[in-house]
Amino acid sequence: MAAGQLVAEKWLEKNQQEMFYCPHQPGKLMISKNACAKRHLQAGKEEYQDLMKGDLFNYTYKRGLALCRDCPIGKRLALSPAANEPRPRRQPRGNFVNHGWKTHLQRAF
DSSP states (O other): OHHHHHHHHHHHHHTGGGEEEOSSSTTOOEEEHHHHHHHHHHHHHSOOSOTTSSOHHHHHHHHHHHHHHTOHHHHHHHHSGGGGSOOOOOOOSTTOOOOTHHHHHHHHO
């Protein structure tokens, strides 16, 4: 666990300019500018008529996104050209082919 924490701390140190504390989310959520822009865009696509429909996870997810829907910070970041650029994906290590979720499921069976 300590090695993972060191990696996370180094990443945060390197990418500190991309991170900020969201003033609208509870618990002083630290979020990247790119993730904030994506949350704002997703919040505009969601239906909020019946938040209690579904399970607790669905309620929590939509409740959190509802805060992002009218956020001026998210709106500004979503309009920036950097938010619309796809982020480069990491290359797989060794000779492994990255099949996303299939890799983990195939190994489990």
